[in-house]
Every structure is written in C-alpha cells, then in structure tokens.
Amino acid sequence: MSESVADAAVRETLEETGVQVEVTGLLGVYSDPRHVIHFTSNDEVRREFSVVVTARPVGGEPALSSESGEVRWVAPGDLAAYTMGSAMRRRVDDYLRGDRAPVIA
Secondary structure (H helix, E strand, C coil), rough: CCCCCCHHHHHHHHHHHCCEEEEEEEEEEECCCCEEECCCCEEEECCCEEEEEEEEEEEEEECCCCCCCCCCCCCHHHHHHHCCCHHHHHHHHHHHHHCCEECCC
C-alpha cells in the first residue's frame, strides 16, 4: 500500500480503535539503537523507529479490534495510574508537556 505518514496514522487509528482522526502535528521521531528485534522466521534483524503524530478525533466511537484489547478515553490526570512500557511512557509524557518543537530521539 502506498500512503503518506498522515494517511497511515488515520487508517491505523480507525482500524485499531474505531475512532476517526485528523492529524494535527508531529510529536516526534523516536528510536533506540539498543532495541534490536530479531525475527526468527526469516532471521531478519531490525532496529526500528517510530514517527509519532498528534491528532484530534473527528468521528467514530471507541471499539475493539483484533489489534486492541481495550479502547477508551482516559483523562490526562489519570494516566499515571496506567502501566506502560518506558518508551510509550516517554511519548505520553512528551505530549503532556505541551507545545514544543518535535522530539528527535
């Protein structure tokens, strides 16, 4: 499939959450050279990175998919109570810090 980063974000969000979004900006580009993924099926080794965009909801309703175990809105003040990996926690914390230049990490 040939699509832009923004189009992929809109499509993936809808597929995984049932929520239609409009991309509003770039939070950052995140990588960790120590995070190596080894696919044993074909012996491929990758160092992945993620491009994280910001978006606002424009339609749809939160719904489960084959790629999500739970989908719901959470107030920013309640996020500290949720367990998440350190990489995801960093992205959430970067977003909650507010308006700033995109992160390149």
